[in-house]
Amino acid sequence: MKKRKEQKELSSVMTRRMLVVGGGQALLGALLVGRLYQLQIAQTDNYQRLSDRNQFDRRLVQAPRGRLLDARGRLLAGNSEIFELRMLPARIPDLRAWLNRVRKIVRLRPAEIDAILKQIDDQPDFLEVTVRSNLTQRELSRLAVLSPVLEGASFRKSFRRIYPQGWMTAHITGYVSPANKRDVKANPELRYLPASRIGRSGLERTFETNLRGAAGVERIEMNAKGKPVRVLRDKQATAGDDVRLSVDVGAQSYAAERLRRGKSEIVPLQNPNVQRALLDNSELRAHVTTGDDLVLQDEKGRLVPPESGAATVMDIHTGEIKLMVSVPGYDPNLFSNRLSVRDWRRLNQHPRTPLLNRATSGLYAPGSTFKMVVLAAALEAGVVSQNTRYDCSGEFEFGNSTFHCWNDNGHGNVDSIQALERSCDVYFYQIALKTGINRIHDMARRLGLGLPTEVGFANEKTGIIPDRNWKMESRGTVWTPGETVVAGIGQGFVLTTPLQLAVMTARIANRKYAVSPRLEAVSGPADRPEFPLLNVAPEIIDVLHRGMRAVTAGPLGTARKYDIDEEGMAGKTGTVQVKRITKEQREKGIIDNIDRPWKERDHALFVAFAPYKRPKYALSLVVEHGGSGSSMAAPIARDILSYVLAEDKKGTI
Numbered sequence: 001m002k003k004r005k006e007q008k009e010l011s012s013v014m015t016r017r018m019l020v021v022g023g024g025q026a027l028l029g030a031l032l033v034g035r036l037y038q039l040q041i042a043q044t045d046n047y048q049r050l051s052d053r054n055q056f057d058r059r060l061v062q063a064p065r066g067r068l069l070d071a072r073g074r075l076l077a078g079n080s081e082i083f084e085l086r087m088l089p090a091r092i093p094d095l096r097a098w099l100n101r102v103r104k105i106v107r108l109r110p111a112e113i114d115a116i117l118k119q120i121d122d123q124p125d126f127l128e129v130t131v132r133s134n135l136t137q138r139e140l141s142r143l144a145v146l147s148p149v150l151e152g153a154s155f156r157k158s159f160r161r162i163y164p165q166g167w168m169t170a171h172i173t174g175y176v177s178p179a180n181k182r183d184v185k186a187n188p189e190l191r192y193l194p195a196s197r198i199g200r201s202g203l204e205r206t207f208e209t210n211l212r213g214a215a216g217v218e219r220i221e222m223n224a225k226g227k228p229v230r231v232l233r234d235k236q237a238t239a240g241d242d243v244r245l246s247v248d249v250g251a252q253s254y255a256a257e258r259l260r261r262g263k264s265e266i267v268p269l270q271n272p273n274v275q276r277a278l279l280d281n282s283e284l285r286a287h288v289t290t291g292d293d294l295v296l297q298d299e300k301g302r303l304v305p306p307e308s309g310a311a312t313v314m315d316i317h318t319g320e321i322k323l324m325v326s327v328p329g330y331d332p333n334l335f336s337n338r339l340s341v342r343d344w345r346r347l348n349q350h351p352r353t354p355l356l357n358r359a360t361s362g363l364y365a366p367g368s369t370f371k372m373v374v375l376a377a378a379l380e381a382g383v384v385s386q387n388t389r390y391d392c393s394g395e396f397e398f399g400n401s402t403f404h405c406w407n408d409n410g411h412g413n414v415d416s417i418q419a420l421e422r423s424c425d426v427y428f429y430q431i432a433l434k435t436g437i438n439r440i441h442d443m444a445r446r447l448g449l450g451l452p453t454e455v456g457f458a459n460e461k462t463g464i465i466p467d468r469n470w471k472m473e474s475r476g477t478v479w480t481p482g483e484t485v486v487a488g489i490g491q492g493f494v495l496t497t498p499l500q501l502a503v504m505t506a507r508i509a510n511r512k513y514a515v516s517p518r519l520e521a522v523s524g525p526a527d528r529p530e531f532p533l534l535n536v537a538p539e540i541i542d543v544l545h546r547g548m549r550a551v552t553a554g555p556l557g558t559a560r561k562y563d564i565d566e567e568g569m570a571g572k573t574g575t576v577q578v579k580r581i582t583k584e585q586r587e588k589g590i591i592d593n594i595d596r597p598w599k600e601r602d603h604a605l606f607v608a609f610a611p612y613k614r615p616k617y618a619l620s621l622v623v624e625h626g627g628s629g630s631s632m633a634a635p636i637a638r639d640i641l642s643y644v645l646a647e648d649k650k651g652t653i
Contacts, residue, residue: 059128060192063213064159066240068173068203070249071322071521071653077173077204077332079159083135084195085143089125091152098152099131105146106132106139115338122181123191130194133337134160158195161336165249167291167329168256171357172247172519174202175332177339189215197336202357203243203519206456213240246320246521248653251313255640256325260306262623263632264296267303271295277303283351283598290346290354291331300594308624310358310498311636313644316506316609316618319518319529321455322644322653324499326358352624360453360460363495364622367574368423368629369607370444370490372508372544374432375416377443379540383434386416386543392426396485403429403485406575420547421554423573425489432488437479440487441467446514446535448503449496455517463500466493491576501607501620507534508548509570509609509618511541548572549612552634559634564610564642571608571637573629578603593627601625606633610641617644 068077085106092098099113108131119129135143140155147153161176163169176197179190183198190196193215199205216237267274269288274295278285284295287305294306311325328350334343347355356362378384394410396403405411405425411418419427432440444450450465464470466487471479486492496504499517506515513531522528534541548570552563558573579600593601604626609618619641626632647653 059218060189061216061218061237062158062193062195063215063237064239065161065176065197065213066207066211067242068207068211069242069244070247070252071245071320072248073244074249075164076169076245076247076249077161077163080162082133082158082160083140084133084156084158085131085135085139086128086154086156086194087131088128088152088154089120095120098150102131102143102150102153105142106135108132111341112338127191128154128194133158133195156195161197161333163332165252166331166333167354168253168325169247169249170202170329170332171326171359172202172245172324173332174204174206175200175335176204177335178337200335201457201459203245203456205458207241207243210243211240214238244521244523245519246315246318246322247324247519248322248647251323251640251644251647251653252325254643255311255313255323256327256329258636258639258643259309259311259325259621259623260294260327261296262307262626263635264298264304264307267295267297269293269295274303286346286350287328287352290328290350292328298594304598305352307626308352308358309622309626310362311619311621311640312359312499312502313617313619313640314502314506314515314517316509316515316615318522319506319515319531320522321517321519322617323640324359324519326356326362328352328354330354357457357459358622358624359498360455360457362497362622363461363463364498364603364605365492365494365576366449366490366496366501367576367603367605368425368489369501369504369572369574369605369620370449370494370496371420371423371428371488372548372572373444373447373449373490373504374428374435374440374488375420375547376447376536376540376544377439378431378435379416379543380443380537381435381439384416384431388431389413389415390419390427390430392424394426396426396429398429398433398485399482401482416543417547417550418554418556420544420572421550421557423551423558428488429485432484433481437484437487438467440484441465441470443536444504447507448514448516449500451500453499453503453517455499456519460499461497463497464493464495490574498620498622501605501622502618505607505609505620506618508541508544509615510534511538511545545570545612548608552608558630559606559638562634562638564638564645567611567645568613569608569610569638569641570612570615571606571634573634574603574605574607575627575629576603576605578625593625598625601627604629604631604633606637608637608641610645616648617641 064079067075070076089095095117099116116129116131163173176199179196179198184190199208217235278288284303284305296304296306298304308327313322314320315322330347391413392405392411394405394408411422411424414424414427444465450463452460452462468479471477483492487494503517512534514534515531551557552559552569552571554560559571563569604623606621606629609615619637621633621637623633644653
């Protein structure tokens, strides 16, 4: 009995223990199943990503930069596909030895190796560095064969910024260059895009945000040795926006070559006399070594560099700039990769500053082209009418000073139209005094002088249109009447840019609206800009039109030899002294411009609009140290406007 009882108790204990063990096993199994569910199903995406991080290398893909196109869709700035050799410093134990090994395959100068090593020191070693861009097929093939022993090397297809028009449109397009520390700080994404290029000047800088585009994303599957196996694209790169400009390449090319030639003869670079001159003439040599192959022979038979200056033509109704030339220029393609120290030194030490955009950043006294402003201010103030006459004997006595007219013999008794026609300085000395500098300042501002045009260039200059307040604030002294006399012929403190002179001429030609310039093409009627009213009386504008027409068509007009035959143009010459002529020099006889050192010669200017009866285009032209506005600037301007009008008739501009 007792034994049976013990067996029963033992059986009960065993059952309880089995239930506990079984329950534990069931609980453990449930936990295990739950964990497996969590790992394999609930968190599968999370762990897949963690696995991918070990298996895949993520990288950004450079987006093609948007293009700059001319009015007819011709390329001004674009991209060409290239192959690059890059390195990953984290996988290379001896960087210099690695680079020296590569140097045996591709061309790498010691200075370039030093620059690469400095770049590596300035950034984390897990970031790729571009070793060489624009690999040739031969270099690419040799590097591909040796890639198994070049640990950390990779080859990528990238884009190189190209400028097919070269120097001819360089000041419009500007240039790009590799991102620097400041760029990376402003946009950290650039750190992972070693091929990125940033707009530094011109429209490349202005439209940087539009042109850059959006980077894509790739995953590179790696094997156990860290070698790429395949590429998976997660996000396609989005190309930057194209920008169509109002500039016409044909007109730009013609104007640039016409301005550079001036009135001299072209001499082939291969001419033995040119080759000898290059050995002795450092200024001529500086032009040729920077890629300018144009050599001229002046009227004295001397070999000289091409002319320097700026020309602008704009539509007086839309403000579209059809051409904007600044010479000398430079090759913007040089900046797309690392610019060599030699090229940078040549550009900066060039005697005629090719990097300067003379059209928007060159400051020049407007000279007699400013006389329309003075006359308009005088007419508005009521101090003269179009029939008011003054006698010009060749000089004007005021106080203790004598102010000379350009014509030593004087112009006799002239009215306002004749004063513009013959560019009589004495007439404008007197009406400027009667009008006052503040009224002249106000009229100049309405005509677009002394104000930024906001055409899209970061380094655009505003110029100086002085008044009494400006003199006190900038110089700490009061304005004097003698300074008003000098300002009456556009000299003294008065400074403008060639683009501002084009705007002034366009507003006079338009008659009604204060036209502003633009470099983006008008895409259609909806995009046609609206301008504020000019707020100058029509009868005043009419006097300016007739006076400017007399300059080119009048019997004594200063540009009467250079009118446009069929449709006619209205213009104004300007000759600006850059070195004061003393009384002693005047008594001895002024040395002709052609016989003075180049930097001491007068600037030659011309502004015009055409056709005269139905104006459409306005032009401004400055030939630096060109001598006379009549003999140098006027014929160049006539030829440029004739070309533009002819192309306009064909419908090709």
